[in-house]
Amino acid sequence: MPLRSTLSIAALIALAPQLAGAQAAIPQSPAPVAAHAGADAPTAADLALRALYEREWAWRQQEFAQEKIDGRWQASSRLPSVAAEDWERRVAYWTQVLAELDAIDVAQLSPGERVNAAVFRAMVEADHASTEWRTWEAPFNSDSFFWGYFNPSQPYAREGEWERLLGRLRDVPTYFDQQIANMERGLDRGWSVPRASIEGRDRTLEPYTRTDAGNPFLVTFDAIPASVPEPRRSQLREEGRRLVLERLVPAYTKLLAFLREDYLPRTRTTIAASDLPDGRAFYRSQVREYVTRDMDPREIHAVGLAEVERISAEMREVMARAGFEGSFEEFLQFLRTDPRFYARTPRELLASAAYVAKKVDGQLKHAFNTLPRYRFTIIPVPDDIAPIYTSGRGGLDACLFNTYDLPSRPLYNLPALVVHECAPGHSFQAALALEAPARPDFRQQTYFSGYGEGWGLYTEWLGTSMGIYETPYEDFGRLTFEMWRAARLVIDTGLHEYGWSREQAIDYLASHTALARHDVETEVDRYISWPGQALSYYLGYRTLRELRAEAERELGTRFDQRPFHDMVLALGSVPLPVLEAEVRAFIAAQKAALAP
Known part of the structure; x- marks a missing residue:
């Protein structure tokens, strides 16, 4: 998961976590469009749209205490006001913005502005829905806290x-x-927030x-x-x-x-989102927000069960390759307890992460044509949040790795964690976004979890062709991470749609992965207190894998992963239906260019 916020990248990570993930859905079947507008003169609809999103963005920066410094929107010298009347004013404003957006004829937009319109609608609809649900009345969860993130992780220069x-x-x-x-x-x-999760x-x-x-x-x-x-x-x-x-x-x-x-x-003693006022409708709105398409929770649950079964078979194949002769449960216990798999000091863990990151550097040229100039560093998770923080998190400036409770931080998981959080995952992705061709300001700072987290999980799989996993144990760690994300589909919907208990969710995740018990409990608490967010990872990853397979089928031996990856990242963060349309437009253009 990247270090990010959506309403405003810096300051609003300190706001309610549900506003820190402002992803939303868009119409299910957008027409294929180009990522950037062409050279033609803008249409009247283009001009109306630009005026609307530029005005909304300027209002948003003022509203949430951001200012442009050295070309980047950053936290200003004040905090935003978060009183009830502020949120009531905001939902009224976004209601008006959506009405104005509805009045613009999408068919009259140029291709680039059609993408902008889809992204803008997704962003505003998510913010409007979240505010209308009054999620700001529960402004923290087990993972993110409104009282955190004020203290910089590194000294300012x-x-x-x-x-x-x-x-x-x-x-x-x-x-x-x-x-x-x-x-x-x-x-x-x-x-x-459910008491059990906090x-x-x-x-x-x-x-x-x-x-x-x-x-x-x-x-x-x-x-x-x-x-x-x-x-x-x-x-x-x-x-x-x-x-x-x-x-x-x-x-x-x-x-x-x-x-x-x-x-x-x-706080409430129940854990399901469906137990909140009008909770079933709320959970479906969360699914729509994070999946960026309409999907029934039961459909997602079925997808998760099928993927868990498939990955389980792969994990057993890797276990056999490692030469382990016991049962799967005994193999998990072996991985969780053998000292060879654990760092003895925080520095050893950080050094291992740095080694993997540097090994990735040597392989990037084989997977990408465009590489970012901006560099990230590797630092430990701050002590005050480490006991309840995830194993790692990456962003533009830094990748954080958790050195708290080293016996719960297996080194065989580290290669997959590094490629996901650092490069070519979130830090790499964020740097390319920073250096991307000019696009509207709101496109530079909008984050859709299905796109972003789907890319992170895709890079874990990509590491198999980059030589990142050196042993069967590291490959098992990668599969553990893939299983972890697939199991989320089962667990999140199990908790919030089917009424699973916390213990049931913990047992399910622990029995299917080699994650340490500490991580298992931390993760389940996050799913309890942040409904829907966990669904975005695997569904985004699955979309990317399917699109790549489609490109390979259509282009055959002429398929080159480098322009494919460049195109996906140059597009920037978009809802999954837009990603699908844009990749298919790319495939068609490649076929036309390569035709004899």
């Missing part, structure tokens, strides 16, 4: 970045108060209530680099320390008390 950080931190007390009021409103109508998450606040060197904010301000010259560096450090002690520590302390004494005791 420039004075202006530190000054903007100080501005945002001054707004934290008001921001927390608004979130508390929102959560109280949610509790009053029976809308909350046990212990309150502990992530504890370090920020400290007044000594254990407070991560104090560590951050003590680490202002020499690139900020004196005396300003010392001034910023002292200003930051004073702000932390006088405003942030009390704000985090107040929020922690609210969560422990009021919120957590009153």
Whole structure:
């Protein structure tokens, strides 16, 4: 999963996690269109559409406290207001935007603007639906927290970045108060995060209530680099320390008390999305948002069961190749307990990840024609969130790997994790998006989980032809990850459509993968508290694999994976129906160009 947000890449990751994943559905059968507009003069419909999405984007940046700095939209010196009246105003605005979009004749749009229209509609429909469902009244889940992400993972290099950080931190007390009021409103109508999925998450606040060197904010301000010259560096450090002690520590302390004494005791004890007010309709809206097409949850459940059975057979073949003579269950136990498969120190795990990433570098030229200039680094997951964080997460600037509880971090899973999160997965993908040909600003920062996570899982499979998996155990780790995503189709729908218990979901995932028990429980809690999101990975991956197979059939020996991959990534993040239409247009163009 990439480090990203949709409403605004930087600041809004600190908003409600359901708004951090603003993907939505579009009409099921869009006509094939080109990724970029041609040289023809824009039509009247083109001009109307551009005016609409440019106006909405400018409004959005103001609304969610973003500003353009050095050509990139970044967090400004304030936090967005998240009071109930703000969300009510936003849903009214998006209602009007959708009405104006409906009035534009899609048939009169040029090919490039037709893609823009589809992406814009998907983005706005998701934001509108999420806000209308008032998901902001439950503004965190087991994986992402509105009180997190304020503290930068790496020190800023420039004075202006530190000054903007100080501005945002001054707004934290008001921001927390608004979130508390929102959560109280949610509790009053029976809308909350399931209690079973968030046990212990309150502990992530504890370090920020400290007044000594254990407070991560104090560590951050003590680490202002020499690139900020004196005396300003010392001034910023002292200003930051004073702000932390006088405003942030009390704000985090107040929020922690609210969560422990009021919120957590009153959260719902049920776990299914269908148990929320009008919950079955809500779950279907979540499926539509993350899958970017209409699919019945029971259809998805059946797909998952079939894929789990297929991957199980492959896993047993790899087990035999490894020379293991016991049962499948005994093989899983062997993988979970043999010391050879586990790093002894955090540095050893990070070094192993770096080795895989560098090995990938040597293979990229065989899979892509276009490579990004922007580079990522590898760092550990911060200590305050590591106990409840995923094994790894990648974004534009960094790939994070979890070094907490090393006996639950098997090295045989690491190659698949690196290609998914770093390159040619999310970090690679994000860098290419940054350097992509000019497209509307909203296209640069919109993220559709089916496209993005589907690509990440596709790269795990691509690693088999890049020589990334050196042993049967590493190949089994890759299959464990593929099984993990296929099992999500069964588990997510099992929990929210069929009424599975938490224990039933944990047992299912543990019995089908070599994931450590810690990871299994963390994952299931995420599916419980973030319905629908887990469906996007495998369905996006399946779409990409099917499109590649179609291209190979149509082009035969003339198929070259490099332009195929370049085309998919140059398109940028789009709903799956748009991806299908664009790839088929690419195949047709390739056939025409290669025709004798």
